[in-house]
Amino acid sequence: GIQVEQSPPDLILQEGANSTLRCNFSDSVNNLQWFHQNPWGQLINLFYIPSGTKQNGRLSATTVATERYSLLYISSSQTTDSGVYFCAVEKRIGSNYKLTFGKGTLLTVNP
Amino acid sequence: NAGVTQTPKFRVLKTGQSMTLLCAQDMNHEYMYWYRQDPGMGLRLIHYSVGEGTTAKGEVPDGYNVSRLKKQNFLLGLESAAPSQTSVYFCASSYPRSRVYNEQFFGPGTRLTVL
Numbered sequence: 001g002i003q004v005e006q007s008p009p010d011l012i013l014q015e016g017a018n019s020t021l022r023c024n025f026s027d028s029v030n031n032l033q034w035f036h037q038n039p040w041g042q043l044i045n046l047f048y049i050p051s052g053t054k055q056n057g058r059l060s061a062t063t064v065a066t067e068r069y070s071l072l073y074i075s076s077s078q079t080t081d082s083g084v085y086f087c088a089v090e091k092r093i094g095s096n097y098k099l100t101f102g103k104g105t106l107l108t109v110n111p
Numbered sequence: 112n113a114g115v116t117q118t119p120k121f122r123v124l125k126t127g128q129s130m131t132l133l134c135a136q137d138m139n140h141e142y143m144y145w146y147r148q149d150p151g152m153g154l155r156l157i158h159y160s161v162g163e164g165t166t167a168k169g170e171v172p173d174g175y176n177v178s179r180l181k182k183q184n185f186l187l188g189l190e191s192a193a194p195s196q197t198s199v200y201f202c203a204s205s206y207p208r209s210r211v212y213n214e215q216f217f218g219p220g221t222r223l224t225v226l
Binding site: 001004030031033035041042043045048086088090092097098099100101102103104 | 154
């Protein structure tokens with residue numbers, strides 16, 4: 001099946017710093033989503049971005065589908081940005097619609 | 112809209128007991144999914160459904176059964192719980208607006224411990 005690798009696995013920042021999280025995938029995909037899992041365990045949709053660039057406030061994401069990677073940018077980080085960031089890709093084969101998740105990047109933002 | 116809801120939020124079972132997890136969505140989504148999340152890993156698909164009355168196996172279906180009798184509900188059953196099924200379970204739903212658009216939305220999760 002498709003492999004999804006996220007880097008770095010762990011990241012510690014001081015409040016106000018910028019960061020880039022990377023997601024590499026091993027095959028062409030139909031869809032790609034970025035999620036934030038907060039310390040309470042809730043999964044929050046950040047971006048639905050199979051290709052191109054999107055921005056939402058301090059967060060932006062870019063997917064280069066032809067080169068099989070996606071980047072999540074966090075600018076001026078805040079302590080509330082702490083948590084695990086997951087990349088998930090969907091490769092549709094017949095009626096198989098599942099998302100394949102990476103193992104995540106654990107982000108800690110210190111005050 | 113409540114979005115995707117899950118009941119219960121927490122549950123502790125003894126080995127061999129059975130239980131059913133309920134997922135409900137009020138977004139009129141066609142597709143629904145059950146995932147499990149284990150420490151240090153992302154989510155893995157257990158079963159999914161592309162419409163009322165239909166279900167299909169995902170990546171890790173063994174030990175689980177599902178039913179989709181109503182469009183808005185997707186049930187996950189454990190007939191004889193095992194300690195290996197200790198996990199956090201997430202339900203998700205989606206409504207493909209085209210052949211390629213299929214953004215999934217997740218519920219808050221159910222934390223299950225099997226002793």
